Amino acid sequence: MNAILLILIMIAMGAIIGGATNSLAIKMLFRPYQAVYIKNWRVPFTPGLIPKRRKDMAEQMGRMVVDHLLTPEGMQEKFNERGFQKQVIQILQREAKGWMHSKRSVADLLKQYAGVTDARGKMTAYSEEWIDKKLQMFIYHNQEKSIDEMLPPEWKISAESYFDSFAARIADKGARYFESDAGRVQLETLLEKFLQGKGSVFNFLSSMFGNDKILDKLQPELVRFFRDPSSAMFFKGFIIKEWEKLLDQPVWKAGAQLNTKSVARYSVKALNRELTVLDRLDMPIAEWAPSYEEHIINKWIPELWDQVQPALSAKLLSVFDYLELEDVIRERVDTFSVGRLEAMVLAISGKEFKMITYLGALLGGFIGAFQGLFALFFS
Template structure:
């Protein structure tokens, strides 16, 4: 009886050992050996292991599985349109935008830190070139137009109405000069030169009245005429005639007189000088955005996140096609070392693999027990 029990126990132990070792070896053969083994030029069977041998097929299958079953356009579209996801994205974007807009960095420092090609000289050159470009574009359109057509009726009328005030100002300045000592001296000099050119009669008048006496008599008469309404009407009428002639001329006439390059360069320099670029660059981002920050964070960002979510959800298939996600997965898997794959799989399934080994030992033991019973019955 004891002999029978020993035989059965021995056969169970052998069966359990065979089952456990076989399963453990089968699990190891999934990965090992990592590379093919050769005797001479003959490759040993079952080398390399299953996964190293089929790594290319595994990469293809994983790539297809990720695109077809995991990261599908429908799944990503649902995620982008999900209200909770959009709310999370909205809060995250708001916090990031708020962080940037409340920065104490100057605009110049921010540009340098983030490698943005923005500097005072660059902006001024851009403004200068842009002004010249816009000038040339506008002149191509308006060069043949008359000045009055460009200015418009309202501006032309206002300009003409101001001529009366201009003539009054001019006459007033002339009267002030003539009434002054310098004006009297100039008038005396003119009379003296005139009488010298009149021969004997001029010398006689000059000696009889004297140049200063003539100037004293003429000066009040000239002053009265200059300050009269007649003089003002005459000068205003003259200015209006000239004004009408000049406003009838086309823009090309004035451009030709000044020079296109001179005019465009002057205009570009004036614009560049008028824009406080240095002040902008030296101000902090916080100062720049102080007035518009609440609007950007509270209104623009939610609208932008909502728009981008809808925009991306509609174009996910095209984006995924452009990204070639399956190829990315394949390349990543193919770049894994077999040791890394083994470590990943065992890290996830080590317990299950141990249970398979134990199950193999259990089944082997049961088979050994059955074999022992059969042997006892036959014997």
């Protein structure tokens, strides 16, 4: 009976010593957090292993993450996975859909996120300045060339196709004008200016017949002139000559006569009139964007990602070098408190540490049992 009690006591003592030793060893990984001193003598094994080697651990962790976990090659493989690309497109589509149904305006968003006030005025000024600069650069770089060289052939063909209708329009407008009361008043004014100072013969004819009678004869003739088909041919010939003169002009000469700022201002007004882009800056996005939703969601976003994804994948290496992730991770880990590091490690390996403690107790128990049997055998 005494022998069994002795063995049990030895087993219990071995288990307690083994478990306590392993538990103490685990705690000594982290604790104490700071070195303990008795006067000028530092107590051995203080601070704990991890606090003492925190800088080395931060460097190793940064190197391990960059070299083996978060690598450009691994990210490129992820970028090229079709499933990942599909997820990104779905996220972009979901975000875009939310923005397109927003009650806020583009001007509000620019003011909030970019600090831009008077978005309409600044957008107008920027657009006019951009068009003005582009026109000036175009004129400068092509100043020695003729306009004929600069215009695409299809543009010239398209312009020339309107000559007939333009000439007919001029003739029709002329006939309509001189048929009107305004045209008769203008003819009367011109007639009076013509007869002034032309001598006694013209004054005699004017006083004899009267200006009204002369106008009654002159007005129908002018209208008949504009209605005559040969007049349209005359105007067409005039237009062709002026067109040819314009094509022969060098770009610099045409540019000298061109007010680029006025052209830029007119272009912006015309674009806004046709596309109402500037007007929509102050409108709630939900009032105009949903009409483009189908096109943007199902066409633009997938096509945009198809264009951007290869470029992003190719630039990953340079992006990683620029970010210096190893230094970032090292600095972040180095700033962690030891308590936070302990909590992280225990959250990951708490169960394993408990098993190590239990294993120490089990091994201690076996050793205690062996010692008890050994003592009985040799006693």
